[in-house]
Amino acid sequence: MRSLVLIGHGSHLNGESAAAVYRYAEMIRARGLYDEVVEGYWKEEPSLRQVLKTTASTDVTVIPMFISEGYFTETVIPREMGLGHQGPVPPEGVARVLGGRTVRYTLPYGVHPSMSDVILARAHEALPDSSPEDTALIVLGHGTTRNENSNKIVYQNAEVLRQSGQFASVHALFLDEDPKVGTWPEMVKAPRVVVVPFFASEGWHTLETIPEDMGLEGAVTTFTDNPHGQQTVYYAKPVGTHSAVADVILHLAEEAAGASTSDGDTERVHGAAWSAFMDRARQGLRFGEVLVQPESGMFELRHALDEGKPGHELQTLVTPEGVRDFTRRDEGGHHRPVHTLRNMPRGWRAVMGEADLVRAVQYLYPAVIEExxxxxxxxxxxxxxxxxxxxxxxxxxxxxxxxxxxxxxxxxxxxxxxxxxxxxxxxxxxxxxxxxxxxxxxxxxxxxxxxxxxxxxxxxxxxxxxx
Ligand code: SF4
Missing domain, CATH: 3.30.70.2320 (Alpha-Beta Plaits)
Known part of the structure; x- marks a missing residue:
């Protein structure tokens, strides 16, 4: 049995911050290569302190869902997860035995060599007929004077793509350090220019600051009086939201496992906790703000204050993800980073089998059953x-x-x-x-x-x- 854990930053304010990690977890889950794919967050639940307890197996691979190495991947995540490691993570990752689980912690997905393929895929989406004769590529990083690692990976990818010979020239430019993105008209000579943001997600930088600094007006912008003549810029979506990132994550996980061919076992305490929960659920159980009732071999979940309400007055949810998405916000539409705050929305019911019930409860109350x-x-x-x-x-x-x-x-x-x-x-x-x-x-x-x-x-x- 094997567990894969994806670690995101999350947010106390913005419910969309966790969306990319949820999406990749769903994509990898659908491939069926791991017995479970679990999400954990710095600022949401399950927290970094809790997430290992929520894994069902004794073989756990942890992937930081970050675009570059830095404070979170080298300090915060290892510290909060109790990995007994601080500082740069070696290429082979860090392996520890923690509470009976073998835990492998990898480098963030953004530094994996196959990210150059994701850059290329984004470039081809923006300009399918790019050519080495007339097309330049700009790999655009955030950059910061405080963290040299964040630019290193942008330079490395630019070099790999330069060597591939698929572009007339390849440039590494940055928002926050030299060479800055606004200097592109002096630096880039080709008449067609593809810009690929090396960013984890779509947001303020990719939607506002980059287009503003480059003078872009949309996905395709033509400049008629640049120093090197007329140039057309094709602006790609950020690499971190490309579906191929799921393959990068799986590469990382496989490399972390190395030559190990043996899988783990079911984690005993975790198994006992969920077995005790299911025993109660089969008899009907109220816990937190939720009511679970057995129903013809299935289970019905609903807000306890909706007890007795006719089903047709409630919205019926049929998947754990549906339960997750409905209950991520309170009735005022505000994000719920702490699921045990008494603000779960009412007005829903979920009908599901045993396996889905477990996953729905994990989304409703992360780590609550185990703790x-x-x-x-x-x-x-x-x-x-x-x-x-x-x-x-x-x-x-x-x-x-x-x-x-x-x-x-x-x-x-x-x-x-x-x-x-x-x-x-x-x-x-x-x-x-x-x-x-x-x-x-x-x-x-x-x-x-x-x-x-x-x-x-x-x-x-x-x-x-x-x-
Ligand atoms: Fe957070 Fe609730 Fe614990 Fe307070 S009681 S620290 S809000 S989880």
Whole structure:
């Protein structure tokens, strides 16, 4: 049995931030090469601290869904996942045995050599008849003076594509460092120019800053009075949203497995947690804000406050992804980065078999079954606030300065709306929904949403929301 974990950044504010990781997970799941494909996030759930607990096998490969190496892939992800590694990840990745699981952590997908094929695919989409006689290629990176790694991969890909001889010239240009994107008319001589943004997703830079800096008016723009004469620019979509990235992820995962031919086993504690959950579900179970009822060999899920409502008054969802997408926002349309906040929307029901029920519950309440089962077995270890605060780096390091009063004030606001009981703050939870108390869910460690809010409080900026 093998588990593949895709790690994204996520966002406390923007529900679309996780969409690319969901999409690649779905594409890889459909290929059936792994027993499960699990998503985990820095700023959403399951969090980096929780995600390994949610994997069903003892053989886990973790792929950071980032376009380049840097702070997140070298510091935040390994630290939060407890990989015992900090700094640059070697080409062969990092392998650890953690709590009975063999965990392989790879380089981010963006630095894989096959990304040059994805650049090429994007270039051909934008200009199918490009030729080495009259077409130049610009590989456009973000660049930053703080992280030399982010430009290295752009230069490497530009060199590979230069050597391929498929373009009259190939240029590496950047938004935030020299050579800057705005200098392209002086640097590029060819009459046709394809621009491929080496970016993870479509967003502010690809939709606004790049077109503005280049003077583009759409997917195709012709300039009549450039220094090298008339030039037409064909603007491609970013590499990170191309479907071929799924192949890059699978290459990375295979390379991480190396010569290993043996698969893992079912992870015993994970299996026990879900088996206990299914036992309760077969009898009908209320947990959190959700009601599960067995129904002719299937299961019906709905918001507990919709109990007794005729089915035709509710929207029927038939897939775990449908449940995920319906419940990602509250009834006001706001993103729900913390799923145990008491704001799950009403008005839906899902009817599904056992396997889909498990996946739907994983989307509804990421890591809740595993952590609550551990609590009911007295094996869940809380992490005190001081430990969580000490671990923070970068812009979050300042939460170490929070006074107990500041922490309590923020927690009263944030955690007051959450179903979870703060074990990390010394609260007790003698029973759980496994014992028939629907709202009894443990919180073993302060979530990143709370950490972000504490940071705002310490900075005197609270009220603007977490980012
Ligand atoms: Fe809920 Fe507070 Fe725990 Fe976050 S820290 S999961 S808001 S109880």
């Amino acid at each position: 609550t089962y551990a609590q009911s077995c007295h094996t869940l270890r809380p992490t005190p606030w001081a430990t969580t605060a000490r671990r923070q780096t970068g812009i979050y390091a300042r939460v170490q300065k929070a006074t107990p009063e500041q922490l309590e004030e923020v927690a009263a606001d944030v955690c007051g709306g959450c179903l979870r009981t703060r074990l990390w703050a010394g609260e007790k939870l003698p029973q759980t929904f496994f014992d028939g108390v629907p709202g009894a869910i443990p919180c073993a460690e302060a979530c990143t949403f709370l950490v972000a809010e504490v940071r705002e409080e310490v900075a005197g900026k609270r009220g603007g929301g977490a980012s």
